Amino acid sequence: MFSKLVNVFKIPDLRKKILFTIMLLCIYRVGFHIHVPGTDNEVIQQQTSSRDSSSPLGRMAETMQMFTGGTLSRSSLFGLGIMPYISASIILMLLGEVWEPLKKLRQEGMQGQRKIQEYTRYLTVPLCVIQALMIMTWLRSMGGIYPGMEFSTTLLGVIGMTAGTLFLMWLGEQIDEYGIGNGISLLIMAGILSRMPGTVVQVAQNSTLKVGAIEGQYGPGKIMFIIAAFLFVVAGAILITQAQRRIPIQQARQMRGRKMVGGVRHYLPLRVNHGGVMPIIFASSLMMFPGIIIDQIAKIGTLGGSPVMMYLAGAFTPQAWTYNFVYIVMIFAFSYFWTTVQFQPKDLAKSLRDQGSFVPGLRPGHRTAEYLEKVMTRITFYGAAFLAVIAVVPQLVTILMGVDWVVASFLGGTGLLIVVSVSLDLVQRIESQLVMHNYEGFSDSGKIKGARR
Structure with missing residues (x-):
């Protein structure tokens, strides 16, 4: 297995794609530690740590943290994650089944897909504004915003979180074009896996x-x-x-x-x-x-x-x-x-x-x-x-x-299935590159059982 992993880095083109993808994922995680100006993170962490995770609101907050990398415990510019873009994609996908203009665009091939992707970006912006406004209102209700700075902090938070999601959307597109591919899914998986070390520490303690x-x-x-x-x-x-x-x-x-x-x-x-x-x-x-x-x-x-x-x-x-x-x-x-x-x-x-x-x-x-x-x-x-x-x-x-x-x-649950499906897709992409360059894949047969070609 280790010799096959070494083969991955013997191919210059594949090595560049993997390193480029890792670099963008590191940028993605570093951005979560940039706070929204005007928020009191000590108060936010105290309120979120004392939240009842079994209540409906607590379960909703835990679900949001799963997809956003656990950023509800701090006011991060990447607090929305990539989920507004995913929501916009799902909305347009469902509308494509009932709205004839979108249905025709889907049938136009690559040109139509580019147009739908453009509409998805436009729809992501209002979804970001709505969700960021809800989060800032929630932070304000728990006292997470310094007194006298409510309006300016809310405005900065809405603008900053919207820009953060658009930046993550751009990172995903760069991974698709210059990296290993499937960029949006890799960002979601990185957000889910970022919670695993804290969970392991919690179990160990x-x-x-x-x-x-x-x-x-x-x-x-x-x-x-x-x-x-x-x-x-x-x-x-x-x-x-x-x-x-x-x-x-x-x-x-x-x-x-x-x-x-x-x-x-x-x-x-x-x-x-x-x-x-x-x-x-x-x-x-x-x-x-x-x-x-x-x-x-x-x-x-x-x-x-x-x-x-x-x-x-x-x-x-x-x-x-x-x-x-x-x-x-x-x-x-x-x-x-x-x-x-x-x-x-x-x-x-x-x-x-x-x-x-x-x-x-x-x-x-x-x-x-x-x-x-x-x-x-x-x-x-x-x-x-x-x-x-x-x-x-x-x-x-x-x-x-x-x-x-x-x-x-x-x-x-959802997080485990996302991690498994994205990991399998990543392994299949790397294996196809190895086989194309006359290297053995991760499996002995050179092909993962059930992989779609």
């Missing part, structure tokens, strides 16, 4: 070698369980990320001049987890709102003490079976929704027919589209079931083992 540790401490059995669970979940995430359903494809034989061409058999790979991590992101985002709404309604008059509000407040906590049942149902619903948006069996069947290819035993066109849709519907069920298991693992570990939710979040 609360660990003990004594059997029968008290609540809040990690004994030998609990530590072994955390390590084994982490390895098991990572292995399962890799398996489901790479899993494919291969549809055999036969190319029709044609006469060109005096030669017979075609007749080659190949396959069409359909991903089992076609929706990727998006169903969990959508479901977890929406599941925050019931608890927040109920919490706010309970503060109005005498509603807080009513039996109905007390029951609803308990039913929509992450430890309740009602919450997890609704969460799982929403993951299944969004998995099918996202697959419907991304996977177009009619267009795929038409493309196969235009290329002179067909599925053996099926007529090209409508019958092929029906078959592809039927297969995708079946395999999406298994992909959604795995996503549901991954999503509820942190809650189960927290409830059954008494592990802190911040620690348990690394045993499953």
Whole structure:
């Protein structure tokens, strides 16, 4: 393995791309320590450290910290991370399914994609302004802004955070063009992994070698369980990320001049987890709102003490079976929704027919589209079931083992799937460069099993 890693740096072009990518990621992390002028970071850290992570607002803050690199504990210019750009991309992607002008742009190839990317940048700016204003208002409510500087600090914070997100967007594009590629995803992964050292230190400080540790401490059995669970979940995430359903494809034989061409058999790979991590992101985002709404309604008059509000407040906590049942149902619903948006069996069947290819035993066109849709519907069920298991693992570990939710979040959920999928993509990119330059890849066969070529 070490000899294969050495081969990576033997290729000058690949070495430059990797070093360039590492340099930009270092700039990305350094920028998180630049504070917004006029904010009292000691007060902010005190307020965030005493926050109840099990409450709806606390869970929302923890989720935001996962994607922004843990910057809600300090007023950073990169406090928004890259998520406004991701949100703008998702909004335009969904609008492309219902708005005809965007749908036509998607069908224009590279020129249309450049125009959509330009619209994405424009939409990112107002999203940054709205989110930065919300964060600055939150900091002001907790006393994180020096007295007498509220307006100027809020204005500087909105402008600075917006500029910070646009700078991160530019860094991602530079990684795509001059680095190893997949820049935006690498920035998100770096933000998630930046929280891991603090989590490891937290576990180490609360660990003990004594059997029968008290609540809040990690004994030998609990530590072994955390390590084994982490390895098991990572292995399962890799398996489901790479899993494919291969549809055999036969190319029709044609006469060109005096030669017979075609007749080659190949396959069409359909991903089992076609929706990727998006169903969990959508479901977890929406599941925050019931608890927040109920919490706010309970503060109005005498509603807080009513039996109905007390029951609803308990039913929509992450430890309740009602919450997890609704969460799982929403993951299944969004998995099918996202697959419907991304996977177009009619267009795929038409493309196969235009290329002179067909599925053996099926007529090209409508019958092929029906078959592809039927297969995708079946395999999406298994992909959604795995996503549901991954999503509820942190809650189960927290409830059954008494592990802190911040620690348990690394045993499953959105962050783990993002890290696994981006890491696999990075390894495949590097391996393709090694094979292209006649070097052995990371695997003995020179190709990662299940990798899409």
